[in-house]
Amino acid sequence: MSDIRIKVVAYGIARDIIGGKEMALSLAEGISASETMSILKKQFPAFDQLSSLQLAINEEYVADSHPIKEGDELVLIPPVSGG
Amino acid sequence: MSDIRIKVVAYGIARDIIGGKEMALSLAEGISASETMSILKKQFPAFDQLSSLQLAINEEYVADSHPIKEGDELVLIPPVSGG
């Protein structure tokens, strides 16, 4: 199975946790959003301590089952606190 | 029984009904607010068509039984519509 390469973009505390605004990630083809999240949580255990962590692609929240594709820009959305 | 003299002050539509801002009124001593109201309604039947008509003395709403005294300034409060 070939690999896909995506970009992970982080905001708020997620940026502090990955130690930067962006990182590149190599994933197995056909992987879902939630599976990708598991990989990120293994690499950065601090994510497990957050109240929530959602993923967005193309400026929209994505469901757990959403398939990740080559070139996707995956945005990590830690608990929001605007207002 | 001696008479008392009071001043009646009118706002809003009540002013239109009595045809002026103020009028003098002679009343029997010991008369109540509601009895005074009845006299005013007899003199100005248009008051009976209002949704409500309250009385105030010394910048406070008064109860029906409130005794009217010599020199009182009785303010006619038609339905309020501020805001």
Place this chain on the structure above:
Amino acid sequence: MIEITKDRIDVARIIAAVSDSGAGGIDVFIGTTRNKTQGKAVVKLDFEAYEPMAIKELQKIVDRAKSQWPILKYAISHRTGVVEIGEEAVVIAVSTAHRQAAFESCKFIIDELKKTVPIWKKEIFEDGDVWVAAHP
């Protein structure tokens, strides 16, 4: 702060009056003059107040609000005289530590104002005028 004024209300001034370093939320209600009522075109409004009593009644409403919500600061300005379409007839601002209390107390104040405060609104049409809510 409670005032009745013949001048146009400066909303920024009313908001500044409730500014507080402990405030997390400010709710501001602005009652403006609508261009129609029940489908009929309104040219302008004319407000009349029994001023000293109106101030007293507004203070009573504020006191009741303060007993129900932790209000930091409040400001109420009601205009009298002619108010043109789109202009402010009343501005109410409340600051609180948390927003829910700001919304609820501001709404309470305008709701009660309309019930008890001796202020009267006359709607002026092209062909006459009417004292609002006077008749059933």
Place this chain on the structure above:
Amino acid sequence: MIEITKDRIDVARIIAAVSDSGAGGIDVFIGTTRNKTQGKAVVKLDFEAYEPMAIKELQKIVDRAKSQWPILKYAISHRTGVVEIGEEAVVIAVSTAHRQAAFESCKFIIDELKKTVPIWKKEIFEDGDVWVAAHP
């Protein structure tokens, strides 16, 4: 009108944006920076937004509000970057023909904003800082 801005929010401009000759009521919510949180002194706040998505999510909230209440005009401005104590972090204004809808829709917008819009607030204390609501 929906905007995310690094500049101080001019509340009068936001209110002017919802002015409407058919409006009977305007409700304005101003979220301000409190000087303390859970008893601890806050020096300032620092807001970060994922801007294009924040605008999209705000638009979705407005669309939901419009399906529930007859909104004439709305304006939402959220600030990013450092916000000093007492300054506005967010201003929301809604104009409607009748006041009840203005209160309810304005409250709905700020309540939903806090749930779904990708904006993050960092509270800065004398001895450190914390991302608000990040941890349980």
